[in-house]
Amino acid sequence: MTELSNSAQTPTLRRPFSVRTQPGFATIAMVCFFLLYAPLLPLVVYSFNSGTSIAFWEGFSFRWYVAAWDNEFVQDATIRSVVVATSASFTATCLATMAALGTTRTRPYRGLTAIYAMINQPLMVPEIVTAVALLILFATIKAVTNYHGLAYLIIAHTAFCIPFAYMPIRARLEGMDLSLETAAADLYATPWKTFRRVTLPLVWPGVLAGLMLAFVISLDDVVITEFVKSAGQDTLPTYMLGQLRRAITPEVHAISTVLLAVSVAMVTIFFFLNRKMQ
Amino acid sequence: MGMGGMSTRKDSPAAVEANGVSKIFGDGSDKVVALDDVSVTIKQNEFFTLLGPSGCGKTTLLRLIAGFDHPNNGNILLEGDDISGLPPYQRQVNTVFQNYALFPHMTVAGNIAFGLEMLDKPRNEIDATVANMLKLVRMEELRDRQTSQISGGQQQRVALARALAPHPKVLLLDEPLSALDLKLRKEMQIELKRLQNETGITFIFVTHDQEEALTMSDRIAVMSNGNILQIGSPREIYDHPAERFVANFIGETNFLTADLVLAKNKAGKIKLSSGKTIAATLPDNHAANGKVTAVVRPEHARIVKPGTSAALEGRLDNIVYFGTDTHYHVKLGAEGDFIVRMQNSRDDAGKFAAGSKVGIAIDSNAAQVLRD
Numbered sequence: 001m002t003e004l005s006n007s008a009q010t011p012t013l014r015r016p017f018s019v020r021t022q023p024g025f026a027t028i029a030m031v032c033f034f035l036l037y038a039p040l041l042p043l044v045v046y047s048f049n050s051g052t053s054i055a056f057w058e059g060f061s062f063r064w065y066v067a068a069w070d071n072e073f074v075q076d077a078t079i080r081s082v083v084v085a086t087s088a089s090f091t092a093t094c095l096a097t098m099a100a101l102g103t104t105r106t107r108p109y110r111g112l113t114a115i116y117a118m119i120n121q122p123l124m125v126p127e128i129v130t131a132v133a134l135l136i137l138f139a140t141i142k143a144v145t146n147y148h149g150l151a152y153l154i155i156a157h158t159a160f161c162i163p164f165a166y167m168p169i170r171a172r173l174e175g176m177d178l179s180l181e182t183a184a185a186d187l188y189a190t191p192w193k194t195f196r197r198v199t200l201p202l203v204w205p206g207v208l209a210g211l212m213l214a215f216v217i218s219l220d221d222v223v224i225t226e227f228v229k230s231a232g233q234d235t236l237p238t239y240m241l242g243q244l245r246r247a248i249t250p251e252v253h254a255i256s257t258v259l260l261a262v263s264v265a266m267v268t269i270f271f272f273l274n275r276k277m278q
Numbered sequence: 279m280g281m282g283g284m285s286t287r288k289d290s291p292a293a294v295e296a297n298g299v300s301k302i303f304g305d306g307s308d309k310v311v312a313l314d315d316v317s318v319t320i321k322q323n324e325f326f327t328l329l330g331p332s333g334c335g336k337t338t339l340l341r342l343i344a345g346f347d348h349p350n351n352g353n354i355l356l357e358g359d360d361i362s363g364l365p366p367y368q369r370q371v372n373t374v375f376q377n378y379a380l381f382p383h384m385t386v387a388g389n390i391a392f393g394l395e396m397l398d399k400p401r402n403e404i405d406a407t408v409a410n411m412l413k414l415v416r417m418e419e420l421r422d423r424q425t426s427q428i429s430g431g432q433q434q435r436v437a438l439a440r441a442l443a444p445h446p447k448v449l450l451l452d453e454p455l456s457a458l459d460l461k462l463r464k465e466m467q468i469e470l471k472r473l474q475n476e477t478g479i480t481f482i483f484v485t486h487d488q489e490e491a492l493t494m495s496d497r498i499a500v501m502s503n504g505n506i507l508q509i510g511s512p513r514e515i516y517d518h519p520a521e522r523f524v525a526n527f528i529g530e531t532n533f534l535t536a537d538l539v540l541a542k543n544k545a546g547k548i549k550l551s552s553g554k555t556i557a558a559t560l561p562d563n564h565a566a567n568g569k570v571t572a573v574v575r576p577e578h579a580r581i582v583k584p585g586t587s588a589a590l591e592g593r594l595d596n597i598v599y600f601g602t603d604t605h606y607h608v609k610l611g612a613e614g615d616f617i618v619r620m621q622n623s624r625d626d627a628g629k630f631a632a633g634s635k636v637g638i639a640i641d642s643n644a645a646q647v648l649r650d
Contacts, residue, residue: 182346183379185366187393188444197392201383 040260047253054250064254074255077239081219084150084235088157089165089214095158096165096210101199104173105181122160130160131227138228148230156228157218164217165210172206173199205274212266219259291358293448293480294320294343299352301338301504312338314504315352320448320482321497325474327483329491330501331527336484339501340450343482345369357447367396372441373450376457378433380425386436387412387421393444411439414473431462438473448480455490467494488528492516500524517575518646520561525573525648532574532616534590538647541566546647548572551613554589558645571648576619578644581606581636588637590616597632606630608638 051058068074099119138152184194222237240252301313313335320326328336341347345366353362361369380389390411394404412418415435455463474481491498492512499509507521519525540547546560558572584591596607606618
């Protein structure tokens with residue numbers, strides 16, 4: 001046996017496990033990206049189609065954007081979607097911030113785990129179950145109060161937005177050096193001033209992330225909205241769903257493309273905001 | 279033990295007074311007694327050091343004074359007023375934290391101004407004080423930097439300036455030099471002493487570094503296992519350690535077993551194993567006779583020729599040359615080694631040879647009897 005064959009048999013220096021070095025990693029990644037983004041491409045392309053077909057390209061035009069813009073049902077649904085998403089995401093973010101403070105800035109207490117579970121419950125329970133439960137609850141209230149306004153939608157959206165707002169805020173609070181708050185208290189800051197001047201500025205990127213996430217989640221919701229909304233209270237997604245039941249036109253493509261652009265813009269803004277604050 | 283609230287109000291009360299303070303963390307089998315009935319009085323304008331190994335309770339005592347924790351028993355007075363029940367933001371004490379805890383979203387000047395802003399001082403007063411503080415810690419040119427853009431030593435200075443700016447009655451320092459390298463640490467030791475002189479503020483300094491404690495302090499409290507073992511000036515602590523732990527923790531020491539043959543207040547005479555009798559200092563209220571342990575610092579003894587002036591005799595085992603001084607390791611027989619440290623002079627080279635029989639002369643009043 002020669003030295004050469006000997007050295008060939010000894011294993012090379014062990015590198016730490018990395019999924020990137022596994023065979024097929026690149027292929028699987030490409031397939032995933034393709035499945036995620038490829039369907040978006042025809043959507044965007046056909047939103048600029050000058051014809052009425054969603055399958056045959058007839059030329060470039062902004063026709064369907066103009067049509068959507070002029071459609072008063074779309075206008076109506078857009079305003080309602082924005083009102084609901086803004087109100088719900090703000091309320092949910094405030095509540096989530098308080099919940100995050102209550103679960104990270106206190107001595108561990110009995111029932112803390114149960115509270116985590118309760119805050120995150122909307123993530124676990126099937127949306128349809130929440131939707132039916134809210135439908136029944138709100139039907140009762142509607143019968144008693146005779147109020148049929150937008151508040152039901154806002155409350156429902158707030159409820160399922162809380163865990164989405166809670167997660168980034170809690171992560172940020174947990175990553176924060178606790179001695180900073182101790183130092184603030186040492187320098188005569190009352191608990192409220194400590195929160196305003198130290199805690200909040202430092203968790204602000206988390207709060208913004210929570211707010212944006214909640215906004216997008218609310219803007220996107222179909223199931224709960226469909227169950228909770230009163231007659232004539234379509235949001236953009238439920239309006240689009242309604243349109244699909246009839247002949248589908250590139251108008252839906254145009255609306256979807258705008259929604260896509262809004263969410264891409266928000267993610268990008270958040271990314272740069274966050275990087276600036278680091 | 280004095281009852282709280284009945285403190286005597288003199289013209290100048292103590293800066294800080296802790297009366298019978300206990301702090302227990304956890305309960306049941308996880309119970310840890312961090313402080314066990316500790317009482318201490320810290321005078322105005324004093325540089326007072328709490329010295330001890332980690333886990334001795336020194337940081338706990340500091341946190342109780344700052345108000346970050348509350349004692350299970352006893353009370354704490356700040357200039358005569360009981361502050362035990364007050365939250366940290368109502369106590370006129372400020373802290374320099376071990377990790378500095380500078381606010382990362384504020385500039386150097388913003389950090390220093392924070393305490394004054396919280397006290398709702400007028401803007402012009404805040405600006406003037408911040409400028410003064412920046413000058414005091416020699417950081418004027420870095421006032422608008424983010425705290426992440428300055429070095430560790432500079433962060434340390436900002437932390438000091440931030441804590442001094444509201445002119446607290448007492449400044450608490452929690453091992454503030456431990457994160458610095460040796461050279462910077464030496465510089466900051468002098469700097470801290472200067473700041474204390476210039477501001478006239480009482481400093482309470484926590485450290486595990488005996489050298490730091492000896493060089494900077496007016497008085498030192500040596501702590502172990504949640505108790506204060508001895509309080510005194512650096513010289514008292516070093517020359518007259520009252521307990522084995524203190525003697526061991528600070529500097530090098532020779533331990534000798536002896537018989538106490540005479541005790542008159544703090545002055546006593548002890549009979550060494552060699553049969554010789556020497557003078558020794560006794561701790562307070564020591565028993566009149568019996569077996570005792572005495573300690574002698576290595577530099578308080580000299581190597582001599584065996585004979586009448588020698589208190590002890592033994593075989594010279596080892597000679598270690600250190601440049602400015604030489605350490606002589608003498609084997610005493612049953613008692614083990616005795617180390618003598620002597621300053622070198624030009625003419626004593628080769629005076630004593632390893633392996634030869636030598637005597638050890640002990641300076642008058644160099645022996646200290648331990649309490650145990």
